[in-house]
Amino acid sequence: MKRYLLLVLTIGALAACKSKKKTGSGADEPMTFEDFQELFVPGTLPYKINADTLQLKIADSLAVDTAAVNQFLTDTLTKGDYGKTEKVKLFPLTRIQGNLTNYMVIKAVGRSQTTGYLCMLDKKGKYLNRLRIANTGSSDGTVTYTSIDSKNVIKISTEKKLGANNVSLREDFYAVDKTGAVQLIMTNSNGPTTPGQIFNPIDTLPRKHKFSGDYTAGDMSLISIRDGEDGKTFQFFITFSKDNGSCKGELSGRGHYIAGNRGEYKDKESSCGIAFQFSAGRVSIRETGGCGAYRGIKCFFEGNYAKKAEKKKKKP
16 A cells, blocks of 8 residues: 555656746756747737836746846846946736737836836747837836737827926837838838938938938928838838927838838828829929828928938048
């Protein structure tokens, strides 16, 4: 009887050991990707992460090893947001299956700020790219939060307090392809404009196409054209200020080149449309649909813009 009882206890102990999840932190066997993804709560689209969610206290025992994040995602996850010597705790939040890529959301908690990252993976679990999608605790009081709709469009919203009852809001909309490449498709903003200074969200993108470049019509009106994913598409950013700032407009998205030196843009979410006509060193635009959501009611996306000479890079 004693021998039988000892055998039962031994089998039970072995089964318990086998059922323990491999954590990769001191375990006899390394963590597998299946183990790693089980640390994330399954989620679905649409998805939101806001400041309140980011600030929720999570037990330190639920933090994931940095080594595991480096192994399955990237060792540069928090680069640029935290110092090299700053101790940062990483918490797995949500995993979501998308149409083209899958997502993993990780929360990083440092001494001065808390940040959310969206990691893109292919359908086999290979890491592709990451986006900084949420942040609280920045020195200037800026708060960043994000939503992803059912069509996998990522909207990153940035709020900044300008006074007791004044808040500027900037919304950047992104699309992600199957390679994890992120493309800005539209920007909305109610923030103030500094005279003589324009923030161009696509300024650093490639400009190898013959029509790519910056076109201006005065100090506060800009059309920026950048290369698309192929020779038939382009990315653009338009901002203008007319009548001493009483009428403003701003729009960004992805257009298509059509016959001749023409291009067009059609907003998938509204009737807004823009026609582009390129010529030697110039571009003219006009509305082909109602774009009132992106401008004042007394002005339109129209006019002629002259191309600026690109500054030559200094040789090292």
